[in-house]
Amino acid sequence: MSQLPLLNVDNLAFERDDDCLLNNVNLSLNAGEIVQVEGANGSGKTTLLRLLTTALQPSAGTIFYKGRALAECRYQYLSDMLYIGHQPAVKLTLTAEENLRWMVNTEAGVKHGSNADPHGIAAALAAVGLSGYTDVPCYALSAGQHRRVALARLMITTATLWYLDEPFTAIDKQGVSFLECRLQEHLDQGGAVVLTSHQDLTLKNLRNYSLSSQAGQVT
Amino acid sequence: MPQSTNSGFSAWLKRDLLLAYRRRGEAASPLIFFVMVSTLIPLVLTPEPTRLAMVAAGLIWIMALLATLLSVEGLFASDYQDGSLEQLLISPQLLPMPLLGKITAHWLTTGLPLTLASPLLGLMLSLPTSGYLPMLCSLALGTACFSLTGAVGAALTVSLRKGGLLLSLLVMPLYMPVIIFGTATISYAIDGLNWLPPLAVLGALFAASVALCPLAVAGALRVTSAH
Amino acid sequence: MSWQWFHRLGSPRWFYQTSTRWLPLLALIAAAVLITGLVWGLAVAPEDAKQGNSFRIIYIHVPASFLALAGYYIMAIAGAVGLIWKMKLSFMVMKSAAPIGAALTFIALFTGAIWGKPTWGTYWVWDARITSMLILLFLYLGVMALQYAYHSGDAASKAGAILALVGTVNIPIIYKSVDWWYTLHQPATIKFTSAPSMHIDMFLPLLVMIVGFYLFYAVALILHTRSEILRRERKTAWVRELVEPRAGV
Secondary structure, three states: OOOOOOEEEEEEEEOOOOOOEEEEEEEEEEOOOOOOOEEEEOOOOHHHHHOOOOOOOOOOEEEOOEEEOOOOOOHHHHHOOOEEEEOOEEEEEEEEHHHHHHHHHHHHHHHHOOOOOOHHHHHHHHOOHHHOOOOEEEEOHHHHHHHHHHHHHHHHHHOEEEEOOOOOOOOOOOOOHHHHHHHHHHHHHHOEEEOOOOOOOOOEEEEEEOOOOOOEOOO | OOOOOOOOOOHHHHHHHHHHHHHHHHHOOOHHHHHHHHHHHHHOOOOOHHHHHHHHHHHHHHHHHHHOOOOOOHHHHHHHOHHHHHHHHHHOOHHHHHHHHHHHHHHHHHHHHHHHHHHHHHHHHHOOOHHHHHHHHHHHHHHHHHHHHHHHHHOOOOOOHHHHHHHHHHHHHHHHHHHHHHHHHHHHHHOOOOOHHHHHHHHHHHHHHHHHHHHHHHHHHHHHHHO | HHHHHHHHHHHHHHHHHHHHHHHHHHHHHHHHHHHHHHHHHHHHHOEEEEEHHHHHHHHHHHHHHHHHHHHHHHHHHOOOOOOOOHOOHHHHHHHHHHHHHHHHHHHHHOOOOOOOOHHHHHOOOOOOOHHHHHHHHHHHHHHHHHHOOOOOHHHHHHHHHHHHHHHHHHHHHHHHHHHHHHHOOOOOOOOOHHHHHOOOHHHHHHHHHHHHHHHHHHHHHHHHHHHHHHHHHOHHHHHHHHHHHHHHH
């Protein structure tokens, strides 16, 4: 039985201020696959990710989720998707534990109306190396630690599609291999990832997608 | 087909209240401004009670307006800077309810304290006794309108640096009907007339704001934070 | 078929070329109507019984007020069309309409002040009409300031359009509130115009002036939009061809 691709990007184009930032973007993603978007700075990598998250509206083209256009299944798509951008969305006056609980509640609350499991949260924070910092307000943590709080979300999320913008910034070598492990785990469980990074990754089913700096042509 | 979900209103309301509580020094500054500036009034006008009484109602309203303007810029600023706003905009929930939660939290931490502090100011500015209840009712509704309309301005200027002054310019004309009917409520009462009609108009403005402002804020946020 | 027409209308190049053909004629008609109205109103119409010759300022004041308000709605509609149909030309019209409307509002206020001096002995009076005009000026300035604050042209246009629409909803509320506020504090004595009770000899030139102002507004809006088109489309081939040959001559 042929499975519809999880994500299908058809002829996507994006224009802003009469400048064509992206053109002719075609991309297809199945469960278990990971796409690494490459390109020089300013070639539109972050723009592409933001188009995928619907934060931006494309000027042309359509995005399909499980065969249906986004306009028809926006709710299901957004419930099944996770985005971690340049900013980790961490409130400084809340502790690491409270921040993570909020992120999980927002996701879970949308799906089940339930509260996050506290053990899961503690375990997730321990996994990213923040076990001693659960009750520390985030203004006392470094930028790298803020990143780790955001990445802890990846330990307990139920989203299938992960969109990660430069997830390896501000984390050390140990963190890099940890994140790679987690990504592999997610792919093995049937998830899919689109990420931008300059890092050389050793993951199965990795495809590269290049955006040249002129109008995002496929190279 | 959406499953049964919460709308996000109470979640965002509780979180913003918690955040304000963690920064309670900052959250209290509009209230402090409100009270401090009222001590300037007798210094610049006159300490005479009868003359103060004539201007008391209007002055309290202007100070409430200014205090709200000072604080409304912060409604989306912190969420915009740390990426929380971005996450809200891509969440599956419909935007107006979480936004209404945030705006309600803003009113609970700004407008409501101002309203509750206003009798103190009424005392200091020799407001006639008949004006106290109308002042409380009109300020409660009026500051809520200020928060709602101010949120539209805050959404339109969230990605600008030094957006605060521009925000005030944008939002000031929209505040005028509220302030007209708000002060009229108090004046009517002081003059012995029935003060419920202008209060009713204020209520209508409030109802319209609750219905329409979250939609305008949602539209504005999608436009301005995309850039 | 009709949508083709609609989308052609949205092409800046089409607008520029069509207006190049029709603008001179339109400007001529506008000038003719304005001159007729001015001469008729300022020189030919009879003197007012109470105000003497100073009432003649209404031939500029009233049309300016009408256009100031109408101009805001035109700006807001252009913004709405741009938001709904994503038409760039519509946003350019909206951006051009703002300073024209603001200038007309200022003219209305200024001429109102000039009228005020001989009539009430003071340049500024807080009457309902003038106060509403002042608030309208602030609304215009807000839309202009918001658009200038954004570096990105797209964000500026969309934010400006949203603000213009919010203002549109509020204008009737503001006008009514100010009207009501004014009646609280001052009985209505002199009204700026009470058109039906005006003598027909004074009313007709006023109508001419109103029509003339509408035509003038159209000319000014088209001129302003044309320069905005040239600025926005400066990188395209057709604009460069327009500019280069002339520079060579």
